[in-house]
Amino acid sequence: MKFLPSVHLPCHPWMAMVILPLLLLLVPLAAAQWSSCSKSDDYKSNSTYVANLSLLSSTLPKKAASSTTLFATSIMGNFPDIVYALTLCRGDSNASACESRVTTAFQDLLRLCPYKKNAAVYYDPCMLKFSNKNFLATTTVNDPLFIVNTKNFTTNADITQRLLFTLINSMAQLAANSLRRFTTSRLDVGSSPTLYCLMQCMPDLIPHDCESCFQDILNSTLEYLGGKQGGRVLGTRCYMRYEMYPFFQGDPKLRIINLAPHVPTINNTTTPATVYPQSQPPDAAPPPEGKVTVQEHNGM
Incomplete structure (x- = not known):
């Protein structure tokens, strides 16, 4: 296995972007927060994909918070504008904090990965991912x-x-x-x-x-x-x-x-x-x- 050297990332996301495997871009938002955005697969600002993301952003946080495991998946829309989404709050979180953090995660991803159909964000207390590809169908893809x-x-x-x-x-x-x-x-x-x-x-x-x-x-x-x-x-x-x-x-x-x-x-x-x-x-x-x-x- 070939080792790749460590890469220093500045504190501000507009100062540097690093291409990850599978053409993902990793951007540090702040301490202990990272986002990844696909390099391709863009959507338009007035598209059905945006409408589906908007519906997800209003339903997925509540769905996760109402779950005993603080976990939720959802599928919104139909091909070619279908959106698959997954979110998880850490096992030591509570429901109210989970809902608030997942809501913030949607806001951050739409700001940090504008017009990208594949995006993920990781915080200390939660994570969120959405995509136009059905990553929910497999248990083996981890992309760490x-x-x-x-x-x-x-x-x-x-x-x-x-x-x-x-x-x-x-x-x-x-x-x-x-x-x-x-x-x-x-x-x-x-x-x-x-x-x-x-x-x-x-x-x-x-x-x-x-x-x-x-x-x-x-x-x-x-x-x-x-x-x-x-x-x-x-x-x-x-x-x-x-x-x-x-x-x-x-x-x-x-x-x-x-x-x-x-x-x-x-x-x-x-x-x-x-x-x-x-x-x-x-x-x-x-x-x-x-x-x-x-x-x-x-x-x-």
Whole structure:
């Protein structure tokens, strides 16, 4: 597999655009927010496609907020102006915040990806994607974006890989079998860095497909994020974030207390990707000890 170099993106979206695989453009909106817009497949300002998007923007936020999983899909219109849409709010969000954030996501996408039929936006608390292609029909297309902390771990490479493998491998089954396909964790093992992690996949995936999506995230993390103090893999079907500080709501659902003895050989089939730096959190005192509410887990 060929590595592509990290690309520095300025803070303002009009200053730089980077071509992604599948001809998507990635633009950082602000800290922890990214949008992607198709390079082709434009629509006209007075088209039926616009009318269908308008209908979606008024119905999809409410549909997501009324769901127990804060997740919704929708199809609006007919060919050639049909629109497929998907949105998900993070598993530690609430209904009112979810509706507001998805409404804002539509507004942002129409502003940042004007006249583009394929667009997606990722925030910390939610994501939204719409397209004229039926991406809802498959469970395998994830098209992830890789966002990394620019600071490296000071531990050696072997320990770092074991930390990341243990973290994601320990969480995958728990998240895949939960109602919201969501879980959080804290890993603290001896003198190794303490890590916090969040993983979620789309609630319409069956547990097996969710675990398969997380397996792809595990492979990609070891390939592209190894050695970094924090990072995210943001995908249409599942995503993951880990940091050295708490960033999710509530106590971690899982505490991991032992490292896996080794990282098994992984047949990595991930495609080459571009890795983008994320903004750094402000320096602060070490976070308080997190209260563990569900279970402890030995690394496997």
